[in-house]
Amino acid sequence: xxxxxxxxxxxxxxxxxxxxxxxxxxxxxxxxxxxxxxxxxxxxxxxxxxxxxxxxxxxxxxxxxxxxxxxxxxxxxxxxxxxxxxxxxxxxxxxxxxxxxxxxxxxxxxxxxxxxxxxxxxxxxxxxxxxxxxxxxxxxxxxxxxxxxxxxxxxxxxxxxxxxxxxxxxxxxxxxxxxxxxxxxxxxxxxxxxxxxxxxxxxxxxxxxxxxxxxxxxxxxxxxxxxxxxxxxxxxxxxxxxxxxxxxxxxxxxxxxxxxxxxxxxxxxxxxxxxxxxxxxxxxxxxxxxxxxxxxxxxxxxxxxxxxxxxxxxxxxxxxxxxxxxxxxxxxxxxxxxxxxxxxxxxxxxxxxxxxxxxxxxxxxxxxxxxxxxxxxxxxxxxxxxxxxxxxxxxxxxxxxxxxxxxxxxxxxxxxxxxxxxxxxxxxxxxxxxxxxxxxxxxxxxxxxxxxxxxxxxxxxxxxxxxxxxxxxxxxxxxxxxxxxxxxxxxxxxxxxxxxxxxxxxxxxxxxxxxxxxxxxxxxxxxxxxxxxxxxxxxxxxxxxxxxxxxxxxxxxxxxxxxxxxxxxxxxxxxxxxxxxxxxxxxxxxxxxxxxxxxxxxxxxxxxxxxxxxxxxxxxxxxxxxxxxxxxxxxxxxxxxxxxxxxxxxxxxxxxxxx
Ligand code: MSP
Numbered sequence: 248x249x250x251x252x253x254x255x256x257x258x259x260x261x262x263x264x265x266x267x268x269x270x271x272x273x274x275x276x277x278x279x280x281x282x283x284x285x286x287x288x289x290x291x292x293x294x295x296x297x298x299x300x301x302x303x304x305x306x307x308x309x310x311x312x313x314x315x316x317x318x319x320x321x322x323x324x325x326x327x328x329x330x331x332x333x334x335x336x337x338x339x340x341x342x343x344x345x346x347x348x349x350x351x352x353x354x355x356x357x358x359x360x361x362x363x364x365x366x367x368x369x370x371x372x373x374x375x376x377x378x379x380x381x382x383x384x385x386x387x388x389x390x391x392x393x394x395x396x397x398x399x400x401x402x403x404x405x406x407x408x409x410x411x412x413x414x415x416x417x418x419x420x421x422x423x424x425x426x427x428x429x430x431x432x433x434x435x436x437x438x439x440x441x442x443x444x445x446x447x448x449x450x451x452x453x454x455x456x457x458x459x460x461x462x463x464x465x466x467x468x469x470x471x472x473x474x475x476x477x478x479x480x481x482x483x484x485x486x487x488x489x490x491x492x493x494x495x496x497x498x499x500x501x502x503x504x505x506x507x508x509x510x511x512x513x514x515x516x517x518x519x520x521x522x523x524x525x526x527x528x529x530x531x532x533x534x535x536x537x538x539x540x541x542x543x544x545x546x547x548x549x550x551x552x553x554x555x556x557x558x559x560x561x562x563x564x565x566x567x568x569x570x571x572x573x574x575x576x577x578x579x580x581x582x583x584x585x586x587x588x589x590x591x592x593x594x595x596x597x598x599x600x601x602x603x604x605x606x607x608x609x610x611x612x613x614x615x616x617x618x619x620x621x622x623x624x625x626x627x628x629x630x631x632x633x634x635x636x637x638x639x640x641x642x643x644x645x646x647x648x649x650x651x652x653x654x655x656x657x658x659x660x661x662x663x664x665x666x667x668x669x670x671x672x673x674x675x676x677x678x679x680x681x682x683x684x685x686x687x688x689x690x691x692x693x694x695x696x697x698x699x700x701x702x703x704x705x706x707x708x709x710x711x712x713x714x715x716x717x718x719x720x721x722x723x724x725x726x727x728x729x730x731x732x733x734x735x736x737x738x739x740x741x742x743x744x745x746x747x748x749x750x751x752x753x754x755x756x757x758x759x760x761x762x763x764x765x766x767x768x769x770x771x772x773x774x775x776x777x778x779x780x781x782x783x784x785x786x787x788x789x790x791x792x793x794x795x796x797x798x799x800x801x802x803x804x805x806x807x808x809x810x811x812x813x814x815x816x817x818x819x820x821x822x823x824x825x826x827x828x829x830x831x832x833x834x835x836x837x838x839x840x841x842x843x844x845x846x847x848x849x850x851x852x853x854x855x856x857x858x859x860x861x862x863x864x865x866x867x868x869x870x871x872x873x874x875x876x877x878x879x880x881x882x883x884x885x886x887x888x889x890x891x892x893x894x895x896x897x898x899x900x901x902x903x904x905x906x
Pocket of ligand 1: 257258259260270272298479480509539542547548
């Protein structure tokens with residue numbers, strides 16, 4: 248029988264900033280699905296990558312003083328970049344596309360030309376609104392309160408000669424696809440798309456730009472670059488070798504079974520994408536699934552809002568599998584969910600440490616303690632089973648079916664809920680059978696005890712198989728502990744109760760999911776987040792230079808002098824002020840008060856030669872007179888304000904004029 252194929256993709260990420268937990272969510276979900284399908288015996292192709300063109304990247308690169316390619320290279324390939332993150336998160340993608348890859352660029356040029364030649368792309372003039380951060384064109388009527396309807400940020404006027412794609416021509420076909428098939432999931436997204444975009448009338452889409460250059464050049468019209476979304480969407484096919492020689496499995500894998508995408512880009516995937524594929528006479532993907540967002544304090548995470556959660560910090564602290572599990576277990580895939588560190592730790596403690604961790608460690612410990620790590624032959628069967636024996640066995644035997652139904656419906660959170668029902672049932676079974684009581688009389692109850700423990704190992708094995716797509720590394724360790732060989736870690740064997748050898752070698756290994764001290768962990772996370780925030784600040788920030796000019800005569804009126812500190816002390820009742828007694832060369836002591844007590848101890852300054860402006864009118868501060876001002880340099884370093892008094896060479900005599 249021919250192996251069934253499954254092609255699944257994540258969106259390709261904008262490498263304009265480092266990725267956060269929201270991006271990780273989507274990739275982990277796709278990975279879990281891909282692993283599930285592989286476990287199920289499918290021939291899987293899982294694609295992810297980066298979407299590297301567009302004005303946003305060009306602008307960011309300019310700000311950073313590097314070329315756009317250098318800029319994206321650093322975020323994609325550099326330390327703690329996109330590829331590193333997917334490696335850390337144990338993402339099993341079969342392919343990684345970068346839209347700056349030569350083969351992709353060449354294919355996009357051919358695709359664009361083909362749609363131009365078939366008349367679906369034509370030249371016109373673009374007049375409208377553009378959201379630079381989203382790289383999206385909008386018509387006036389689509390704006391929300393005059394701003395981008397996706398991100399709410401201001402849009403700018405845009406007018407330029409441009410190519411257009413005849414999106415309007417495909418409106419009816421796209422409507423039909425959305426309304427009358429299961430192409431777009433979950434179903435609630437269909438209404439959003441039809442009501443917001445199709446009902447008001449689809450307008451042709453501007454698909455080239457001339458106001459910047461960082462994009463795929465339109466080869467037959469220099470000066471135009473292909474609109475970034477056309478470039479990006481076709482990645483799903485160029486990465487299989489469509490119109491290029493780099494790969495040759497387009498015919499094998501296309502059409503995709505699933506595009507997993509976040510809800511804000513459903514519009515591109517469910518309207519523009521099928522319309523362009525129709526124009527190219529290519530088969531349409533079978534499904535687009537629009538998942539929800541991970542929110543922080545009720546709002547979307549975004550770098551510009553400064554409220555992103557760093558997946559590196561979480562994975563390093565709690566473990567990759569615990570983080571993967573949390574993301575999939577907690578949030579219903581089609582809906583938004585509120586992320587919090589408390590919720591993460593609570594999920595780890597409840598599901599992983601308490602339920603799964605305890606089941607595994609208690610079971611393996613008891614097999615070790617009562618049977619030296621190996622149950623006796625014959626323990627699989629028991630003549631007169633109790634109701635709780637049959638209950639556990641029938642639940643575990645039926646688990647694969649319930650789990651499969653949920654995974655096929657793209658509801659990984661429900662699939663995991665099914666697994667945890669069995670884990671909880673097994674823990675209850677330990678209480679019901681009380682193995683420690685049976686062990687008191689091994690002669691009378693040894694066989695019964697062995698059967699109970701076998702049932703527990705077997706339930707653990709089945710759950711372990713079905714948890715593999717979510718926590719691959721930990722489940723490998725679990726299989727070692729319960730003595731399950733590779734041939735009984737399979738999809739088929741998950742439906743066959745009794746597959747585990749009666750005399751499997753069981754070892755109580757390391758605790759897979761240690762309990763986390765919530766208070767301590769939260770404090771540490773806050774510290775790490777603060778350190779990361781500081782590290783992300785520019786190392787040194789200096790005041791911007793003033794534009795306003797001062798005429799030379801005015802400047803010359805300021806009398807700057809070298810002054811020598813004769814005495815210095817804190818001003819009573821003031822936390823800020825230091826009082827200086829200064830030799831200014833006139834023979835009469837000068838008193839200046841300065842608000843720098845935070846930066847200097849008075850005794851450090853005695854004997855130093857400083858710079859002061861001496862012809863300011865005297866001021867009273869805390870009841871004391873201050874005649875002039877000491878000059879200092881101020882800047883911000885890692886978010887902290889720093890101040891340095893200007894000190895000059897001791898050889899400069901007090902009273903010397905600075906000019
Ligand atoms: N480059 C486009 C995709 C092109 S696909 C042909 C893009 N990139 S992105 O980096 O901005 O976003 C990638 C994915 O991450 C999107 O599906 C987006 O919804 C998802 N997420 C970004 N923040 C998210 C959350 N806070 N929560 C969940 N997913 C989020 O869009």
